[in-house]
Amino acid sequence: MAVTLRDIANKAGVSIATVSRILNNDATLSVNEKTRQRVLDTAERFNYTKHKRSQSNRTQKIAVVQWYSLTQELDDLYYMAIRMEIERSAQQRGLQTVPIYQNNMEDIPQDVTGIIAIGKFSDSQVEKFRLVTPNIVFVDYDSLAAGYDCLVPDFENAVRSVISEFCNEGINDIGMLAGTETTTDNETVPDLRRFYFESDLRQRGLYHPEFIFAGNYTSMSGYQVMKKAIADLGNRLPHGIFIANDPMAVGALKAVQEAKISIPNRLAMISFNDTALVKYVYPSMSAVHVATDEMAHSAVDMMIKRLQNPDNDPCKTVVGTHLIKRQTTR
Template sequence: MATIKDIAERAKVSASTVSRVLNNDVTLSVSEDTRQRIVRCAEEMQYKTVRERKREKEKLSIHNKRIGIVLNKSVEEEQSDPYFLDIRQGIEDECRNRGLFSTELFRPNCFSFGYPFDELDGLIVVGRLNVKTVQVYNELKEYSKKRANVVYIDYSPCDQMFDSVAVDFEKATNMALDHLLSLGYKSIGFIGACQVEKFGQKKQIMDDLRKIFFEKRMKQEGLYRPQDTYIGNFTMSDGYELMKKAIKRKNLPEAFFIASDPMAVGALKALQENKIDVPTQVAIVSFNDIEMARFASTSLTTIKVHTQEMGKLAVKLLLDRLNGRAIPIKVTVPTELVVRESCGSQLKRKATYS
């Protein structure tokens, strides 16, 4: 195999110059002709830098790895709320990009008879798994005693042991409420869902973090009204039904924070049927920023979550672990406010300047 010295002799330059050119040292002052001559000689002699050789070695070792994806959502739940679907697609896309094709997907109903996780080199767990009632959690626990090659997405059971990729739901919720409060809304309702941890026929229902942080912030502001909180499932149909319930109760809030874009689209439909205009009569900020949010009957102001990037980051963390990293890392993916029509900010701005 060719060395830097061999390339230097053919290109008639020093070995240090060859090294700096091939490693893209931008501080090196050398003519473009000399740079191209060095690169051409390296290609002709089939030279590979240390970084390139390391990447090829990692790719070869990764190709034979078996990775499991544990997804605590059914196919139907994925389709009704694309949050977890996008995360899974991010995982699968990154696996393909890394030449890692030996992946297996497991859903809750696949665990009736358990699964020998010991056959896998690593696991990516998407969504919460109940420590008390989920049998697979015990299998994961046993697997984790032997290996640390488990990455959790959307929550972290133990930051001292495992890698995780998460969203700061408190910051995201406050971002939505900051925006609505800044526009002068005082009466703000919440439409959301519970988190369900399940295995087989067993399930445990818990408050969603967006609901928890919504209540916390509204209480701090002295504006919390429990009667304006509506809870169902993360589906378009439940968003529709919950908004219909809110309309029937009269005294509709001036604005709503809705925990998912599909629920918000359903809520928009209910308001439209009742001839309640968004945003002049009711403002909405939702969550996730799926493609549908841009094309809703009134385009949705929403908190953008980089869901596919969460999946890709999980794969990178797992491969990094498999390559020897011992220290666990928690990555908090930032969110951002995407302002469109449904919050009424344009109307408020016009009123300010009129």
């Protein structure tokens, strides 16, 4: 007769739900280690086969590939937060993680059974990942067309919410500090925020190409680009500025303050990502919040499903965002 969860629960002295969550490595379950081990030992004694399959994840090793170097990661808390939460969540689910920085392929162990890749990657880099393992999940990079699981923020609705907020405040002259970047093998990465920004403004009849300036996602770039916008546009400086990420927003804010431009009365500003950087500057920055924890947990879930069912079709998850208003909007 097959062993059931009820049999294990009765023997271990816990509920069926607790048994199920422990055997499925549920990281949200609050239970002491003694109880957890008692359930695992009971399942082992009963030779519970489903338990053995779920526990196979404990022997799996995955590489967590960050496209940034350690130094770059310190300047962009968005990617750091995603990496750290992926590693924490994966380890809680019984996976062994190997951190790889700056997309260094040579550092990826050949015995990994999966790769979670964070950031932007060229086609040739994706192919190199595939030569190591077909089990790949991309975070913040749309790889569905290439045949791999991926998670991306909802850039389209995020940008729409920013423009709608400015318009609701009576601001119709809206600019952007966009970002340009390249993969570690020097392929240019398009900024989807800029694409959706320009598209939405065109539909509203509010598009002014002279109000768009490009930087490289660093705080120094944000400072320099904002100073250029102020100098070039003078009194024509837009009354609303959307900034592609938080480091650029912090630099831009410094330039605006040096120019003694009133915030938000003369200039309203909204950033993207909502890391700690923009929460604790003064004035605190309104920002589109991206759920980095949710992205990380979903990436680990995707990897475990991929390891269990490697022949499944690839999936794309779009993670929702929401605008948090602080002191840089009216």
